[in-house]
Amino acid sequence: EDQVTQSPEALRLQEGESSSLNCSYTVSGLRGLFWYRQDPGKGPEFLFTLYSAGEEKEKERLKATLTKKESFLHITAPKPEDSATYLCAVQAKRDNYGQNFVFGPGTRLSVLP
Amino acid sequence: IAGITQAPTSQILAAGRRMTLRCTQDMRHNAMYWYRQDLGLGLRLIHYSNTAGTTGKGEVPDGYSVSRANTDDFPLTLASAVPSQTSVYFCASKPGPGTYGYTFGSGTRLTVV
Numbered sequence: 734e735d736q737v738t739q740s741p742e743a744l745r746l747q748e749g750e751s752s753s754l755n756c757s758y759t760v761s762g763l764r765g766l767f768w769y770r771q772d773p774g775k776g777p778e779f780l781f782t783l784y785s786a787g788e789e790k791e792k793e794r795l796k797a798t799l800t801k802k803e804s805f806l807h808i809t810a811p812k813p814e815d816s817a818t819y820l821c822a823v824q825a826k827r828d829n830y831g832q833n834f835v836f837g838p839g840t841r842l843s844v845l846p
Numbered sequence: 847i848a849g850i851t852q853a854p855t856s857q858i859l860a861a862g863r864r865m866t867l868r869c870t871q872d873m874r875h876n877a878m879y880w881y882r883q884d885l886g887l888g889l890r891l892i893h894y895s896n897t898a899g900t901t902g903k904g905e906v907p908d909g910y911s912v913s914r915a916n917t918d919d920f921p922l923t924l925a926s927a928v929p930s931q932t933s934v935y936f937c938a939s940k941p942g943p944g945t946y947g948y949t950f951g952s953g954t955r956l957t958v959v
Contacts (some may be wrong), residue, residue, distance in 0.1 A: 765945035776850075776936050776950030777889075784945065820889070829943045830877055830896045832904065836889040 735760045737837035739821055745843045746811055754806040754840045756821030764828060766804050768797050769820040771839070777820055811844045818842070848873050850951035852937050858957045859927050867922040867954050869937030875949070876942040878920040879904075880912060882933040883953075889936070895920055897942075927958045 736759045746752055758766065765784055769777035781790040783799040790797045794815060796807045806819055821837040828834070853868045871878065880892040891904030895914040909931060911923045920939075924931055934955050938948040 767947050769947070769950075774953075776938075776952050777948070779947035779949065782945060782947055822889075824945060830894075831940060831943075831946065831948070832877075832879070832891065832894040832896070832902060834891070834948075838886070838888045 735835045739837040743841040756804040758823045762826035764824045764826045767822045771818045852951035856955040865924045869920045875939035879938040880922045881936045
């Protein structure tokens with residue numbers, strides 16, 4: 734069974750204090766791993782897709798990396814506007830249409846000024 | 847602005863009543879999805895549609911039905927609402943087969959009393 738776990742459940746950082754969020758996954762053949770950002774009262778917003786171990790993607794203060802068992806979302810010098818819940822999801826190779834995405838529970842990030 | 851429109855934004859519904867949640871997208875995406883998001887359980891797939899005229903069941907389909915008469919619209923119907931259907935409902939779409947991230951709507955917060 735495909736599974737995704739995320740840690741920590743919640744993280745509080747001071748502005749400028751860099752850290753990483755973890756997404757651990759078990760899937761029978763990875764087609765893609767996705768990171769989303771979700772603000773309170775809003776739908777998730779797509780950030781990155783990673784396809785294979787060793788791949789990295791960057792966007793502003795965020796960098797996502799991928800190994801064969803986990804992905805990290807590194808946040809460099811965060812600002813209060815980076816406060817959100819970050820969701821990780823995996824799509825298996827057999828899931829061509831993306832109808833069996835497995836989402837993790839999310840990490841709730843708070844960045845204090 | 848291209849994206850997904852969901853309506854209503856929120857609703858309080860008496861148990862036993864019928865309710866349709868509306869979802870419209872203007873991106874000409876072939877695939878559409880309905881998820882529910884509950885605290886501690888994350889995002890769970892209710893129903894999906896890979897293309898207009900086809901639908902399929904997700905992880906938690908009981909008590910819900912969908913139709914896909916055209917590319918743009920994907921309504922979700924609760925035939926007879928029960929309190930356990932209290933949740934936040936998100937409609938999502940993506941272009942079609944392959945590894946694409948979802949585009950999500952802003953959600954409908956439904957309370958069944």
